[in-house]
Every structure is written in structure tokens, then in C-alpha cells.
Amino acid sequence: MGLLIRGGEVVTSDARYRAEIYVEDQTITRIGADLSVPPGTEIIDATGKWIFPGFIDPHVHIYLPFMATFAKDTHETASVAALLGGTTTFIEMCCPSRTEDAFAGYNLWKEKADGRSACDYAFHMTVSRFDQNTETQLREIVRDGTTSFKIFLSYKNFFGVDDSEMFQALTLAKELGVIVAAHCENAELISRLQQALLAEGKTGPEWHEPSRPESVEAEGTARFASFLENTGASGYVVHLSCAPALKAAIEAKSRGVRLSIECVLPHLLLDKTAAERAGLEGMQHVMSPPLRDKRNQAALWSAVAAGLIDTVATDHCPFDNEQKLLGRDAFTLIPNGIPGIEDRVSLMYTHGVNRGRMDLHRFVDALSTRPAKLFGLFPRKGTIAAGSDADLVLFDPTYRGTISARTHHINNDYSGFEGFAVEGRPAVVTVRGKVQVRDGSFVGEKGRGQLLRRAPMC
Numbered sequence: 013m014g015l016l017i018r019g020g021e022v023v024t025s026d027a028r029y030r031a032e033i034y035v036e037d038q039t040i041t042r043i044g045a046d047l048s049v050p051p052g053t054e055i056i057d058a059t060g061k062w063i064f065p066g067f068i069d070p071h072v073h074i075y076l077p078f079m080a081t082f083a084k085d086t087h088e089t090a091s092v093a094a095l096l097g098g099t100t101t102f103i104e105m106c107c108p109s110r111t112e113d114a115f116a117g118y119n120l121w122k123e124k125a126d127g128r129s130a131c132d133y134a135f136h137m138t139v140s141r142f143d144q145n146t147e148t149q150l151r152e153i154v155r156d157g158t159t160s161f162k163i164f165l166s167y168k169n170f171f172g173v174d175d176s177e178m179f180q181a182l183t184l185a186k187e188l189g190v191i192v193a194a195h196c197e198n199a200e201l202i203s204r205l206q207q208a209l210l211a212e213g214k215t216g217p218e219w220h221e222p223s224r225p226e227s228v229e230a231e232g233t234a235r236f237a238s239f240l241e242n243t244g245a246s247g248y249v250v251h252l253s254c255a256p257a258l259k260a261a262i263e264a265k266s267r268g269v270r271l272s273i274e275c276v277l278p279h280l281l282l283d284k285t286a287a288e289r290a291g292l293e294g295m296q297h298v299m300s301p302p303l304r305d306k307r308n309q310a311a312l313w314s315a316v317a318a319g320l321i322d323t324v325a326t327d328h329c330p331f332d333n334e335q336k337l338l339g340r341d342a343f344t345l346i347p348n349g350i351p352g353i354e355d356r357v358s359l360m361y362t363h364g365v366n367r368g369r370m371d372l373h374r375f376v377d378a379l380s381t382r383p384a385k386l387f388g389l390f391p392r393k394g395t396i397a398a399g400s401d402a403d404l405v406l407f408d409p410t411y412r413g414t415i416s417a418r419t420h421h422i423n424n425d426y427s428g429f430e431g432f433a434v435e436g437r438p439a440v441v442t443v444r445g446k447v448q449v450r451d452g453s454f455v456g457e458k459g460r461g462q463l464l465r466r467a468p469m470c
């Protein structure tokens with residue numbers, strides 16, 4: 013049975029118009045006025061709604077063994093939360109540690125997600141060690157359709173790679189046409205600064221930021237860019253948090269380095285005073301790179317508005333209160349991460365578009381189109397066009413609400429954005445033509461999501 017959406021206003025990264033959309037068999041087949049449709053077609057009235065392409069979160073953690081524990085979501089809980097928030101595709105970091113086998117890790121992550129996600133998904137494959145065996149396995153993983161790598165310059169001895177491994181990973185990526193995402197912080201400096209602070213008895217969450225200051229991130233960003241420049245590979249800085257790192261990334265872009273930039277919701281909306289709150293509340297706001305001095309936010313927002321920062325992701329990484337308390341005696345033991353997969357679209361619409369910090373098209377671009385283009389999903393995802401997957405978000409701009417752990421669907425007992433107002437929410441969300449969210453409630457099929465296999469693209 014077909015699906016007709018009528019009465020709404022279509023908004024893509026570069027166009028805005030009133031039209032009807034007809035969906036057949038998972039795909040948008042026609043867009044136009046007064047479409048004639050067969051009897052039995054389901055009709056959805058989108059009067060008063062924006063119709064956006066399904067949003068893509070290019071950086072989430074769902075299954076994640078990290079810092080002596082596991083992130084709290086399952087693919088079922090995270091994907092339902094994602095859909096309620098308007099995200100119809102996420103790209104999860106597949107993160108085997110340095111001591112684990114890359115291929116075994118890749119298969120484990122695939123098994124965890126298989127049949128359990130309500131929305132579509134893909135993986136970035138973490139290269140946490142580089143040797144002959146890893147190289148053979150990475151070639152196989154790319155052949156399987158996972159065409160983006162991830163490296164960590166931080167998290168020494170766990171996920172982190174050294175410069176030699178980074179060089180080899182980038183060289184292979186260049187050969188295979190694979191983009192490399194990178195967490196850019198200097199591992200050695202962090203480790204030295206952490207030890208010095210702990211030795212002075214500075215153990216609380218407020219010392220997390222001073223243990224990885226802005227210069228440590230700027231150095232990592234500049235070094236990654238320089239390695240891209242000298243290997244010719246294409247790269248993507250994840251969760252860039254501060255003005256000095258932004259400067260390093262933009263300088264690299266402007267001299268022709270193939271570098272794209274991501275920032276994430278927490279760095280745009282929260283600042284380091286949240287991690288300076290006493291006790292558990294401070295621990296809830298520990299992530300890496302850390303929440304920064306508020307003065308950085310203006311630089312991030314204007315770079316997002318200008319498209320110099322390409323994408324806005326969440327870095328969704330839920331650890332609950334009990335897990336955060338693992339770090340009660342030392343900030344170095346607080347599991348790093350802040351949840352947000354459900355909140356990105358409404359918060360960016362409210363605090364970005366409605367506050368005049370970015371226009372509606374850049375909003376769609378940063379949260380959907382640009383991630384699709386960078387990671388080999390466009391035009392199947394990231395736009396509204398005949399032939400694209402019918403992933404659609406009918407967004408109600410008149411809705412008013414407040415984010416709270418009491419009402420969210422993320423499997424976590426706190427929200428990083430507790431008490432934040434939202435002006436608008438996804439009312440109806442479709443995944444390949446099937447209505448998964450209606451009236452702001454999940455009504456869909458939990459196992460609908462598919463692994464998106466991608467072709468090399470750079």
C-alpha cells in the first residue's frame with residue numbers, strides 16, 4: 013500500500029516548497045501537486061508541519077565496553093529514542109579495543125545490532141591497532157560495506173593509536189577510498205596532566221577539563237591534519253570542542269587538506285561549569301573532549317552557520333549515575349560520555365534555528381545532508397527526492413516541551429540536557445516508508461532497521 017503525505021512544506025538543504033510526497037515500496041516515487049494515487053493509499057495530513065529528510069546522527073555509541081563498564085543503551089532502546097527525536101539513521105562507532113581482534117569486534121557489533129534496531133544504521137570501524145593482520149581484516153570490512161574508519165589519538169593503551177599506526181591507517185584509507193574520523197587529543201599530554209593533578213589531590217570532575225585543555229585538542233587536530241596532508245587521505249575531526257582546535261582545522265581546510273569537521277550537541281549547549289557542579293552532577297557532565305569555557309560556543313555556532321563545521325552529531329554515550337560514581341575518588345575513572353541521541357533535532361531547531369544562529373537549510377544540511385554526503389549515503393539518504401529512501405520527519409514547530417530523564421526514551425537515569433526547553437518536535441517519522449513515530453509516540457516495528465552497506469567514496 014502506498015503512502016501519501018500532503019499539506020506540508022518540504023525543506024531540504026537547498027530548497028523549500030509546498031508539495032505532496034508519494035511513497036511506494038520504501039521509496040519516494042513522486043513529488044508534486046495534487047498527485048493522483050491508487051485507492052487504499054494511506055494519507056497523512058502534514059498541514060502546519062515542516063517535512064524534513066530523515067536526520068542522520070554520524071557519531072553515536074550504543075554497544076560500548078569502555079572505562080571498566082558498558083554504555084547503557086541497547087540497539088532497541090537507542091533506535092527508538094533516535095526515531096522519537098527524528099533521527100532515522102545513525103552511524104555507530106564500532107570500537108574493539110587495542111587488545112581485541114578487529115574482525116571479531118566488527119562481527120560482534122553487527123550481531124548486537126542485527127534485527128534489533130528500529131532505524132537504519134551503519135558503522136565507523138575503529139582502527140585501534142595496526143599490523144599486518146589488521147590490514148587484511150580492514151580490507152575485508154571495507155568490502156563488506158563499512159567504508160569509514162575511526163581512530164583515537166587519545167585513550168592511550170585502550171583505543172588509542174600512535175603516530176606510526178595513524179600513518180598506516182591513513183595510507184590504507186587513501187588506497188581504499190575510505191574517510192577516517194578521528195578523536196583528536198594528545199594522549200601523552202593528557203596522561204601527564206592527569207597524573208600531576210591527581211598527585212596534587214585534585215580528584216573531582218572539575219579537574220577533567222584542566223587535564224585535557226584546549227591546547228591538547230588543538231595539537232591533536234593540527235597533527236591529524238598534517239598526517240592527512242602528507243598521506244592524501246580524507247579525514248573528519250569528531251566532536252571538535254573549542255576555538256583553538258577550530259582554528260587549526262580551518263587553517264588545514266584552507267590550505268587544501270581534505271578535512272571535514274563535526275561538532276556535537278554538548279559542546280554547543282553546555283559548558284565546563286556543568287562539570288564543576290558538586291558530586292554526581294559534575295560527573296554526569298564528564299565527556300572528552302571536555303565541556304569547555306563558554307566563550308568557545310560563539311565560535312562553534314558561527315562556524316556551524318557558515319558550514320565550516322560540516323556536521324552536528326551527538327556523540328551519544330550513556331553511562332548512568334551508578335556508573336558515573338565509579339569515578340567518585342578520581343576524575344580519571346569517571347566513564348566519559350553524555351547521552352543525547354533523542355535530543356539533537358529539537359534542540360538544534362530550538363537553539364539554532366529559532367534563536368537565529370543558523371538558517372533552516374543549514375540545519376537540514378548539518379544534521380542530515382552533509383553526513384549523508386560525507387559517509388556515502390547520499391542521495392539514498394539525506395534528501396527528499398524521487399528515488400530516495402522514504403525517511404521523512406514531519407516536524408511540528410508549535411510543540412512546546414522540556415527535556416527530562418523522567419520522560420526520555422534513552423536507557424539512562426539522567427539527561428545531559430535536563431530542563432532544556434524545546435520548541436518543536438517530530439510528530440511523524442517514517443523509515444523507508446513505514447510510519448515508526450506518530451503523534452510523538454513510537455508505533456513502529458522494532459527490528460525494521462537495516463545495516464547500510466556503503467561504497468568507497470573518496
Ligand code: URP
Pocket residue numbers: 073195298299300301327329348349350
Ligand atoms: O566522552 C566521550 N566522548 N565518550 C565517548 C567516547 C569518545 O571519545 O567519543
Ligand code: ZN
Pocket residue numbers: 195250251300301
Ligand atoms: Zn571521542
Ligand code: ZN
Pocket residue numbers: 071072073105327329
Ligand atoms: Zn564518541
